[in-house]
Amino acid sequence: MRSSHVSPKMALSRVCPRLWRACSLSFPLQSSLLPAAVRLQSSASSTPTPAEPPVPRTSLSLPPWAGAPSPVPLEEEQRQHAAVMTAVNSIISGQDFGRLFAVVYFAGRQWKVTDEDLILVENHIEAECGDRIRLEKVLLVGAQDFTLVGRPLLAKELVRVDATVIEKTESVPKVNMKFWKRHRFQKKKIIIQPQTVLRINNIRLAQRLHESYQILFVDGFVSK
């Protein structure tokens, strides 16, 4: 199933009200200076023309970015929130999104994994061969039609990534050599590191998203 992205622009985020409420008002500089411009023009001109601001145009008279777009009003935002949530929930509860991929934080590195992946980790893991492991720190989960972005991590109840320890070996011997010429200084050390091979068995999503997720951004993805 390939559904197009939801058209309204929004985003979903965890309830962090500090920055993510829409700004109440944001008039660009020009509009606030327009009345001033009309007043300063000669009295002969009665019709308000879209004049330049009274401040002479220098490199610092206007901000370097183009005028900020007007924010979306609150009711519109909430309607879009509900629309995106229902769309994504219908996809998830139907459980027909196909293959999932996830970005997982493990052993000090981030890995982009899918089902049936093999991972070679360059250190020792406290688990025996054949043990099933759950990778808990998931940063991002995606399917073909939606992406769930964690800020920074996704909830443990939302995603489950299972892996099995397949092999515990040692790496090839690597040579670490130091040499200073004309100083009779030479050291050679052979480094062999333990390695572990994991097979990612499956990546599973929970049944539906929690309603407390606040919309942050849209276009068919949910950012938590």
Next chain:
Amino acid sequence: MVFLTLSCLIRSRGPDRYWKVQEVLKHARHFRGRKNRCYSLAVRAVRRAFLYATKARKLKKRNMRTLWISRIAAASREHGMKYPALIHNLIKCSVQLNRHVISDLAITEPRSFLSLAKLARARQQEGFRAALGDGKETPGVLSRVVFLQ
């Protein structure tokens, strides 16, 4: 000196020269020229090879990071954003994906990368709106704008 028997005449230098030489030559077998056969040349070439390998392990990390950054910059410019803006706004959204993973998403998951770019742009616009405020000067500040108004 006068050696009266053969065993005193012939010196025994050491039993395993052959294996010590092979230990060095085995690392040089794929080299070009006489340094894959002759021990004195091979010793120097093998030492250089080990040194290059040791230094390259540090350089590889730097080069890979530069590669990821240039890939992310190219992908974000396709969506109308620049690399510093993308990364800074993702950090401000507390999205802690590293450059390795973001470049992999840009290559293999273009829709997810597009969603990250839009997230960053939305955060950027929020920042601009917060900076511009309501277009008025802060109270108590006298400037050209206030004077001309």
